[in-house]
Amino acid sequence: MTKTSLVCYRTWxxxxxxILAGVFIYAGILKMGSPLEFADTIASYKILPAFAINLVAxxxxxxxxxxxxxxxxxxxxxxxxxxxxxxxxxxxGAVIHxxxxxxxxxxxxxxxxxxxxxxxxxxxARDGVLLFxxxxxxxxxFEPRWVExxxxxxxxx
Amino acid sequence: xxxxxxxxxxxxxxxxxxxxxxxxxxxLINEMRNPSLPLVYLTPEHRLNxxxxxxxxxxxxxxxxxxxxxxxxxxxxxxxxxxPPSPVASPMVELKPEYLLNDVVQAMSASSTAPVSLExxxxxxxxxxxxxxxxxxxxxxxxxxxxxxxxxxxxxxxPRDDFKRWYQVxxxxxxxxxxxxxxxxxxxxxxxxxxxxxxxxxxxxxKNLRVFRGGWKEWEGANFPKAKGCGC
Numbered sequence: 370m371t372k373t374s375l376v377c378y379r380t381w382x383x384x385x386x387x388i389l390a391g392v393f394i395y396a397g398i399l400k401m402g403s404p405l406e407f408a409d410t411i412a413s414y415k416i417l418p419a420f421a422i423n424l425v426a427x428x429x430x431x432x433x434x435x436x437x438x439x440x441x442x443x444x445x446x447x448x449x450x451x452x453x454x455x456x457x458x459x460x461x462g463a464v465i466h467x468x469x470x471x472x473x474x475x476x477x478x479x480x481x482x483x484x485x486x487x488x489x490x491x492x493x494a495r496d497g498v499l500l501f502x503x504x505x506x507x508x509x510x511f512e513p514r515w516v517e518x519x520x521x522x523x524x525x526x
Numbered sequence: 527x528x529x530x531x532x533x534x535x536x537x538x539x540x541x542x543x544x545x546x547x548x549x550x551x552x553x554l555i556n557e558m559r560n561p562s563l564p565l566v567y568l569t570p571e572h573r574l575n576x577x578x579x580x581x582x583x584x585x586x587x588x589x590x591x592x593x594x595x596x597x598x599x600x601x602x603x604x605x606x607x608x609x610p611p612s613p614v615a616s617p618m619v620e621l622k623p624e625y626l627l628n629d630v631v632q633a634m635s636a637s638s639t640a641p642v643s644l645e646x647x648x649x650x651x652x653x654x655x656x657x658x659x660x661x662x663x664x665x666x667x668x669x670x671x672x673x674x675x676x677x678x679x680x681x682x683x684x685p686r687d688d689f690k691r692w693y694q695v696x697x698x699x700x701x702x703x704x705x706x707x708x709x710x711x712x713x714x715x716x717x718x719x720x721x722x723x724x725x726x727x728x729x730x731x732x733k734n735l736r737v738f739r740g741g742w743k744e745w746e747g748a749n750f751p752k753a754k755g756c757g758c
Contacts, residue, residue, distance in 0.1 A: 404556065404563045405687065406669070412567060422567035427556050428549030435548050447533075448540045455541060473716040511530060 382509055385502040389453055390441035392499060396479050397433030404430070410477030414463050415470070432456070440506070450507040457500040464493045570686060574722050577690050578729050648709055648738045653678075654750055662707035663699065665727075667719040668742065678711065678745055679753045686712070686719040689726060700732065709736045714743035 400407040408426035411417060417425060432452065439449030460478065467474060468489050476492030556562045568576070648656065656662045657679055664681040666673045670692075673683040682699065684692050693700070700708075708727065712719035724735045738745075746752065 401555075404559075408563065408567055409570060412569065419567045420565075423563050423565055424549070424553075426567075427552035427563060428545075429552075431551045431555070432545055432548035435544060445540070447537050448544060451537045452541045452544060511533070 378509070382506060385506050386440050386443070386446075389450070389499060389502055389506065390437045393433045393437035393453060393456075394441070397430040397437060399479050400426075401430035401434070407477070410474075413472065413474045413477070414467055415472065416463060416466060429456075447507060447510045450503045450510075453503040454500065454507060457496050457503060461493060461496045461500065464489050464496065468493070570718070571722060574686060574689055574726050578726050581690060581693070581730070646736050648736045650738075650740050650744050650748055653709065653711075653738045653740075653745065654748075656707075656709060657750070662709045662736070663703040665696075665708060665710045665723065666742075667710050667712040667723040668717075672713070672742075674755060676746070676752050676754055677742070679751050681711075681753070684710075684723055686723050689723065693730075700727075704731065705733055707734045707736060708732055709738055711738035711741045711745075714741045715739050717741065 404423075404426045407430070408423050411422050411426055412419075433456065436449045436452035436456070439445050440453065464476060474489070476489055478492055478495070657664065660680060664678055665684045666677050666681045667684060667686045668677075669685050669687055670683055673681075673685070677683070682696055684696060708724075710720040710724045710727070712723075720737045720739070720741065724737050728735055
């Protein structure tokens with residue numbers, strides 16, 4: 370890796386990590402503060418049975434925060450980003466399900482009544498961007514050369 | 527198995543472990559909460575119904591019993607919880623048409639995602655008139671945080687998710703409107719909270735209830751005057 374591409378790679382990686390960590394920690398804290406509202410949001414997707422809704426509403430926010438902290442601190446980065454990847458795949462599946470069945474709901478991604486409440490299409494696009502970022506960070510842990518190749522067009526020697 | 531596949535497998539196992547730990551933490555934190563979230567989910571309708579039953583049992587419902595107020599004034603539609611004596615207990619009892627309609631409405635509301643309105647509705651123009659004239663008590667059924675961020679002028683907060691607490695705060699004011707008009711609203715056409723709160727109030731003996739279905743979204747969209755803060 371050349372010096373410039375290494376700087377570029379590190380900048381991209383750090384930016385992606387900060388965005389991912391910020392979003393997941395913020396979302397986790399909001400949901401953790403109002404588990405009942407989060408449970409109502411999960412129920413509105415009509416995917417999970419009643420016995421699993423509250424369990425997910427209680428367990429998912431700490432997982433979001435834990436993954437966010439791992440990615441922020443750079444500790445066990447692969448585990449943190451893989452956790453995020455898994456969550457984002459599940460979130461996108463839920464949003465697509467709601468879109469297919471035309472459920473009249475907001476995504477509830479940042480708690481039911483937060484200022485980030487948005488339509489399902491915006492939520493899907495946002496999840497797509499986050500999925501790309503987390504995949505980028507995860508793969509970059511294995512393949513620094515792949516990242517170097519991807520970021521090459523943006524490097525001005 | 528090559529090194530990379532083994533690394534991915536290790537990551538998956540560690541993520542599973544982390545997930546299990548986080549679920550354990552979540553349950554532990556929940557145990558420390560007051561009140562804690564029950565492990566089995568109850569719908570908002572069930573929760574509100576439980577609160578109303580509890581209030582009725584403890585004597586918080588000031589006058590009349592729940593069964594005294596089954597039909598909405600100025601409306602031919604019975605409310606969802608106005609049920610006849612159990613047909614199992616007395617199989618020879620013939621169900622009245624309004625009860626059959628009631629069952630149909632309940633079935634519709636159970637199968638449809640959009641809330642079914644069972645209270646007389648108020649449109650935007652009428653709502654604007656009510657606000658201007660101060661001719662009714664206006665109640666905001668949205669969560670308290672949204673009420674504080676912006677609400678209809680002279681509206682009071684009676685959030686669906688914390689009904690008992692705010693009902694007690696507003697009790698005197700509500701009592702003075704027992705036979706006068708009360709209008710309830712929430713976020714938009716899609717939210718069921720206004721309907722749920724109106725039904726809860728009807729069960730507690732309030733008679734002249736209306737629902738502004740367009741809610742805050744319609745009011746805000748029309749650029750009508752707004753108020754902010756808690757109003758306390």
